[in-house]
Amino acid sequence: MATKIGIDISLRNFPAGCSARRTNKSSNVQRVTIVKCSVNLNSNGTAAALVERPWKPFDARLVLEDGSVWKAKSFGASGTKVGEVVFNTSLTGYQEIITDPSYAGQFVLMTCPQIGNTGINLDDEESKQCHPGGMIIRSLSISTSNWRAIGNISDHLAANDMMGIYDVDTRAITRRLRQDGSLRGVLSTENSKTSEELVEMAHTFSINGVDSISGVSCTAPYEWVDKTGSEWEFNNKGSDDKSFDVVAYDFGIKHNILRRLASYGCKITVVPSTWPASETLKMKPDGVLFSNGPGDPSAVPYAVETVKEMLGKVPVFGICMGHQLLGQALGGKTFKMKFGHHGGNHPVRNLQNGRVEISAQNHNYAVDPASLPEGIEVTHVNLNDGSCAGLAFPALSVMSLQYHPEASPGPHDSDLVFREFIHLMEQGKTNA
Numbered sequence: 001m002a003t004k005i006g007i008d009i010s011l012r013n014f015p016a017g018c019s020a021r022r023t024n025k026s027s028n029v030q031r032v033t034i035v036k037c038s039v040n041l042n043s044n045g046t047a048a049a050l051v052e053r054p055w056k057p058f059d060a061r062l063v064l065e066d067g068s069v070w071k072a073k074s075f076g077a078s079g080t081k082v083g084e085v086v087f088n089t090s091l092t093g094y095q096e097i098i099t100d101p102s103y104a105g106q107f108v109l110m111t112c113p114q115i116g117n118t119g120i121n122l123d124d125e126e127s128k129q130c131h132p133g134g135m136i137i138r139s140l141s142i143s144t145s146n147w148r149a150i151g152n153i154s155d156h157l158a159a160n161d162m163m164g165i166y167d168v169d170t171r172a173i174t175r176r177l178r179q180d181g182s183l184r185g186v187l188s189t190e191n192s193k194t195s196e197e198l199v200e201m202a203h204t205f206s207i208n209g210v211d212s213i214s215g216v217s218c219t220a221p222y223e224w225v226d227k228t229g230s231e232w233e234f235n236n237k238g239s240d241d242k243s244f245d246v247v248a249y250d251f252g253i254k255h256n257i258l259r260r261l262a263s264y265g266c267k268i269t270v271v272p273s274t275w276p277a278s279e280t281l282k283m284k285p286d287g288v289l290f291s292n293g294p295g296d297p298s299a300v301p302y303a304v305e306t307v308k309e310m311l312g313k314v315p316v317f318g319i320c321m322g323h324q325l326l327g328q329a330l331g332g333k334t335f336k337m338k339f340g341h342h343g344g345n346h347p348v349r350n351l352q353n354g355r356v357e358i359s360a361q362n363h364n365y366a367v368d369p370a371s372l373p374e375g376i377e378v379t380h381v382n383l384n385d386g387s388c389a390g391l392a393f394p395a396l397s398v399m400s401l402q403y404h405p406e407a408s409p410g411p412h413d414s415d416l417v418f419r420e421f422i423h424l425m426e427q428g429k430t431n432a
């Protein structure tokens with residue numbers, strides 16, 4: 001229905017759903033006649049859509065160790081937290097990312113320009129809580145729209161004591177991190193703290209040389225039975241009829257690793273990071289999994305010792321932190337990368353079959369292949385920078401990946417590696 005009213009408005013701010021005809025041409029405020037209007041009119045005749053939004057003022061800061069201060073708006077928890085800033089290039093999967101224990105001690109900056117539109121659901125948790133100290137995003141979605149959603153990201157972060165900031169130039173911060181490497185930083189909503197104090201706080205923080213896995217590992221063994229849903233069973237139809245007993249070391253284990261192992265027919269006992277190798281061997285498992293986990297792999301020599309004691313006695317599979325521990329147990333060394341790999345689109349060449357897999361990755365440290373003794377095979381290479389992405393030592397039934405074959409939401413190119421672990425365990429049973 002055409003409603004004719006005269007109203008002074010700026011054409012640049014003309015509301016969606018309306019069209020108008022210009023009736024005079026003065027400066028930048030125009031006299032127009034609205035010929036179609038589908039927005040609500042306020043009682044005084046002004047269009048409701050024109051009422052200025054109550055934009056939140058900047059109320060948070062990210063201060064980096066290089067002294068730069070980034071003004072932002074806060075969501076989630078408030079307060080002051082220190083951590084290492086890393087950027088993640090994934091376009092989807094923010095709930096999996098914030099519940100991944102490997103992010104403990106870090107702030108994750110999402111390069112995807114808008115976050116939050118699918119809210120939070122009950123299925124996508126990688127653990128029972130949020131682990132990064134904070135999340136840094138460009139734009140916080142103003143609405144949540146997903147059939148699975150039970151809440152919004154802001155409330156979820158607040159309930160999990162995780163800070164969030166938005167309306168900050170994430171591209172500029174990412175370029176800084178690409179140039180200078182991962183930087184330590186402080187997120188704060190507290191005006192009473194000066195930026196100088198926050199820079200100082202950033203300088204006192206360290207993730208290198210610190211055992212970060214003991215804070216996220218379980219404290220007692222437990223059984224895991226849940227599988228992934230039927231839509232995941234693209235590689236492992238029929239593997240259910242065989243059963244393998246697996247002990248999974250929890251260095252900060254992601255639930256989807258456990259779900260994928262269960263789907264491939266494994267009965268899993270999850271054990272703490274400090275669980276003695278002798279106890280594991282007494283359990284007579286068919287295989288042992290060393291999980292992902294946060295922080296510096298060279299700072300947890302006790303875990304490397306545990307891995308070492310198991311070599312040659314049972315087939316083993318390491319994922320991410322587990323891969324780095326295996327690399328050290330085999331005699332190699334790890335090093336810190338400039339800004340690491342965090343994203344869902346890393347190309348990896350599987351050197352065993354020549355196939356390129358697109359993978360999800362999340363690590364700041366890597367195994368130096370030059371440090372490995374002769375006979376250890378590098379099985380996978382990251383095609384972005386040539387770094388070592390997988391190892392094998394068939395003589396000791398060892399296999400490992402630096403990245404995430406279980407990745408949820410994906411990509412799923414590397415899921416078949418779970419079948420390779422099953423084969424390794426089958427061979428182990430045959431040779432026993």
Ligand SMILES: NC(=O)CC[C@H](N)C(=O)O
Nearest residue numbers: 292293295320321364365
């Ligand atoms: N996802 C992981 O297991 C991370 C491994 C290790 N903490 C790193 O940053 O390199």
